[in-house]
Amino acid sequence: MIESVYDVNNLYDSFILSQSGSNWKSSVQKYEADLLRYSFKTKNQLKDGMYRQKPFYEFDLNERGKMRHIKSLHISDRVVQRSFCDNVLTQVTGDKLIYDNGASVINKGISFARKRISIHLRKYYEKYKTNEGYILQIDFKKFFDSIPHKQLKEFFKGLLDENEYKLFSSLIQTFVVENNEVSVGIGSQISQVCGVFYPTPLDNYCKVVKGCKFYGRYMDDTYIIHRDKAFLESVLKDYLSISEKLGLTVNLKKTHIVKLSHGFTFLKIKYNLFEDGTIIRRLSRSTITRERRKLKKYREMLDDGRLSLEVIVQAYQSWRGTNRRFNSHTTIRSMDKLFNSLFGGIYYDTGKKRRYQRKNFTVEMRSGRQARGVCNRRLEAV
Numbered sequence: 001m002i003e004s005v006y007d008v009n010n011l012y013d014s015f016i017l018s019q020s021g022s023n024w025k026s027s028v029q030k031y032e033a034d035l036l037r038y039s040f041k042t043k044n045q046l047k048d049g050m051y052r053q054k055p056f057y058e059f060d061l062n063e064r065g066k067m068r069h070i071k072s073l074h075i076s077d078r079v080v081q082r083s084f085c086d087n088v089l090t091q092v093t094g095d096k097l098i099y100d101n102g103a104s105v106i107n108k109g110i111s112f113a114r115k116r117i118s119i120h121l122r123k124y125y126e127k128y129k130t131n132e133g134y135i136l137q138i139d140f141k142k143f144f145d146s147i148p149h150k151q152l153k154e155f156f157k158g159l160l161d162e163n164e165y166k167l168f169s170s171l172i173q174t175f176v177v178e179n180n181e182v183s184v185g186i187g188s189q190i191s192q193v194c195g196v197f198y199p200t201p202l203d204n205y206c207k208v209v210k211g212c213k214f215y216g217r218y219m220d221d222t223y224i225i226h227r228d229k230a231f232l233e234s235v236l237k238d239y240l241s242i243s244e245k246l247g248l249t250v251n252l253k254k255t256h257i258v259k260l261s262h263g264f265t266f267l268k269i270k271y272n273l274f275e276d277g278t279i280i281r282r283l284s285r286s287t288i289t290r291e292r293r294k295l296k297k298y299r300e301m302l303d304d305g306r307l308s309l310e311v312i313v314q315a316y317q318s319w320r321g322t323n324r325r326f327n328s329h330t331t332i333r334s335m336d337k338l339f340n341s342l343f344g345g346i347y348y349d350t351g352k353k354r355r356y357q358r359k360n361f362t363v364e365m366r367s368g369r370q371a372r373g374v375c376n377r378r379l380e381a382v
Helices: 008-018 026-033 035-047 075-096 110-128 149-157 162-173 189-197 200-209 229-246 285-303 309-323 329-343
Strands: 057-063 066-072 134-139 215-218 221-226 256-259 264-266 269-273 279-283 346-349 353-358 361-366 377-381
Touching (some): 075 189, 110 215, 110 269
Antiparallel strands (some): 134 221, 215 221, 269 279
16 A cells, blocks of 8 residues: 555645644745645655655643643655555554544544543443442553554554555654654654554453443543442553553553542543433533633733734634533633623624624624534624
């Protein structure tokens, strides 16, 4: 399938996907202005085995209070990785993944993972007719930074032909720092593919060997729902042993067994299973706090002229539209009140149209299934 990687049509499609969200950069605009020449140049390099990845753009990013070291790629290298991952790696690894592995998989994602854990809770109640039970939540410490290259390459060696494996090895080798062949970094697509696929032995052990039907994983966040606490403790013991063999380290501070009746948090959503089988999903406290701080920061940026009102409204509508599906009606109303107090507007929801007014401007948006989550914005003088 290596020919599909350097197929010009696939390289073009990969550029269209890679430039999304970054087409304001001068490097992306320059690449697009001479796209045909760059595509054929990349094709010849890959075909002749002369392709070499450019050095990373490295920087630190503070994400939710946690510092992350990002290794970003030049647009030409993002195109190559996109084509290689989409046309080769995801093809050979797709049928090796369990269904409940939802991160960075086509037609899946965080919404899929949140939906699956709700389905597992419902099926658990249908089977046992009670909310008495336990959930084991497992988290890895420095997940991407602890993946060893040697074992990772062995995993892919049996799935790729000689030319594909040669390209894969060269891309993984770019993450080596001072002869330390551990870590696949954060910021590139191949890192995501490796992160999704590498813990597959753990998934197979829990799903196939131990028969855990109510099991799911989203990258390095794992859960197992079971009626017997002792069973979960035995699974965790074996899980730690297998993780050690894979070179992964379980974060024991974030790994715990919780009663279902007490509620738990998974992917920033608080879940509660009640005695009558009702499942309540609410936003976590950290999610609410972060959005409140963000709105206050938007106010400062608006005053300084760094952000326009339209961009702020769009960002808030995106957050609101994503989280209104959960059982947090009061929280959403409280956030609307804060939004109004900061930006001096009147915000209300009729179910058909959402409207925000401020002094000399009117921002009007259509919402609901008709818009499929994409707001059509109109900014006009009053």
